[in-house]
Amino acid sequence: MIEVRELTKRYGDKTAVDRLSFSVKPGQVTGFLGPNGAGKSTTMRVIIGLDAPTSGSAMVNGRRYARHAAPLQEIGSLLEARSVHPGRTAFAHLMALARTHGIPRRRVDEVIDLAGLHSVAHKRAGAFSLGMGQRLGIAAALLGDPEIVMLDEPVNGLDPEGVLWVRQLLAGLAAEGRTVMLSSHLMSETALIADHLVVVGRGRLLADTTVDGLIQEVGGRGVKVATTEPEQLRSLLSGPGVSVTSSTAEELVVLGVDARGIGAIAAQHGIPLYELTPQTVSLEEAFMDITSDAVEYHSVPADTAARRAA
Numbered sequence: 001m002i003e004v005r006e007l008t009k010r011y012g013d014k015t016a017v018d019r020l021s022f023s024v025k026p027g028q029v030t031g032f033l034g035p036n037g038a039g040k041s042t043t044m045r046v047i048i049g050l051d052a053p054t055s056g057s058a059m060v061n062g063r064r065y066a067r068h069a070a071p072l073q074e075i076g077s078l079l080e081a082r083s084v085h086p087g088r089t090a091f092a093h094l095m096a097l098a099r100t101h102g103i104p105r106r107r108v109d110e111v112i113d114l115a116g117l118h119s120v121a122h123k124r125a126g127a128f129s130l131g132m133g134q135r136l137g138i139a140a141a142l143l144g145d146p147e148i149v150m151l152d153e154p155v156n157g158l159d160p161e162g163v164l165w166v167r168q169l170l171a172g173l174a175a176e177g178r179t180v181m182l183s184s185h186l187m188s189e190t191a192l193i194a195d196h197l198v199v200v201g202r203g204r205l206l207a208d209t210t211v212d213g214l215i216q217e218v219g220g221r222g223v224k225v226a227t228t229e230p231e232q233l234r235s236l237l238s239g240p241g242v243s244v245t246s247s248t249a250e251e252l253v254v255l256g257v258d259a260r261g262i263g264a265i266a267a268q269h270g271i272p273l274y275e276l277t278p279q280t281v282s283l284e285e286a287f288m289d290i291t292s293d294a295v296e297y298h299s300v301p302a303d304t305a306a307r308r309a310a
C-alpha cells in the first residue's frame with residue numbers, strides 16, 4: 001500500500017506537487033496519469049525517498065521509504081531506465097544490485113528470464129535499445145520480489161510485444177495481491193492495463209476513479225433520443241438513478257437507462273422515436289476534458305507557431 005497525504009513539493013517558486021492525496025492499494029493496478037509536467041515523476045521520487053517533501057507525506061506500507069530495513073524487498077521501482085552504467089552487462093548490473101541488497105544469484109537468473117533478457121544478459125547495457133533498457137529496468141525493479149512495484153512510464157519505447165508483456169506482467173503481479181502503480185501520459189494505453197486511475201494536473205489531484213468512472217464523470221455513456229413526445233417520454237423514464245436533460249425541443253439526453261431500455265419503454269407506450277444514439281466519449285476525450293485546464297505546454301497549430309516565431 002502506498003499512501004500519499006497532502007503532499008507538496010516546491011522547487012524554488014515552482015510548485016511541482018500541490019497538496020496531493022491518494023492511495024495505491026494492493027491487488028490492483030493503479031495508473032498514475034497526467035500531462036507532461038503534471039508532477040508524476042516528482043511524486044514517485046518522493047515516494048522512494050529520492051526527494052524530500054516540502055510538506056505532507058508519502059508512506060510505503062505504513063512507513064517512510066527510508067525507514068525500511070530492506071527497501072528493495074518492500075518496493076521495486078523503475079524511475080529512470082537509463083540509470084545503468086553503460087559499460088556493465090545486464091547480468092553484472094543486476095548482480096551488483098543483488099549483492100548490495102543481500103539477494104541471491106538465483107533471483108538474478110529468474111528476473112533475467114522473466115524480463116526476456118536471456119539472449120542479451122552478457123551484452124553491455126550501453127548498447128541496449130530503449131526497449132531492452134526498459135526491460136532491464138523492470139527486471140531490476142522486480143529483483144527484491146517486492147510487495148509493491150512502481151514504474152514510471154514502463155511501456156515507453158517498447159514494441160507491441162513488449163507492451164503486451166508489461167500488461168500481462170503487471171496484471172499477474174496484481175493478481176498475486178501485490179500493489180502495482182505505473183505512470184503514463186497516455187490514457188488509452190493505461191486504461192488497458194490499469195483498474196484504478198489517479199489523474200493529476202499541475203501537481204493537483206484531478207480524479208481518483210476507475211476507467212468507467214472517468215467516462216461517466218465527463219458525461220459519457222448517455223443516450224441521445226429524438227422524439228415527437230419528449231415530455232411524455234421524460235416522465236416515463238424518470239426514476240432513481242436516471243437523469244434526463246433536453247438539448248433541443250425534441251431531443252433528450254438520458255443517463256441511467258440504456259438505448260435498449262429506452263426503446264422498449266417508448267414502444268410500450270406507442271411513442272415514436274426518430275433517433276436513439278448511445279453517446280460514447282473516448283478515453284482520450286475524457287482525459288483531455290479533465291486535464292484541459294491543467295496542461296502546462298499547450299500545443300499551437302503549426303501556422304500560429306510559425307507566425308509567432310517570425
Ligand SMILES: Nc1ncnc2c1ncn2[C@@H]1O[C@H](COP(=O)(O)OP(=O)(O)OP(=O)(O)O)[C@@H](O)[C@H]1O
Pocket residue numbers: 011014015016034035036037038039040041042043185296
Ligand atoms: N529538480 C527540479 N527543479 C525545478 N523544477 C522541477 C524539478 N523537477 C521537476 N520540476 C518541475 O516540476 C513540474 C513537475 O515535473 P515532473 O517531472 O514531476 O512531471 P511529470 O508529470 O513527471 O512530467 P513528464 O510526463 O513530462 O515526465 C514540472 O514543471 C517540472 O519542470
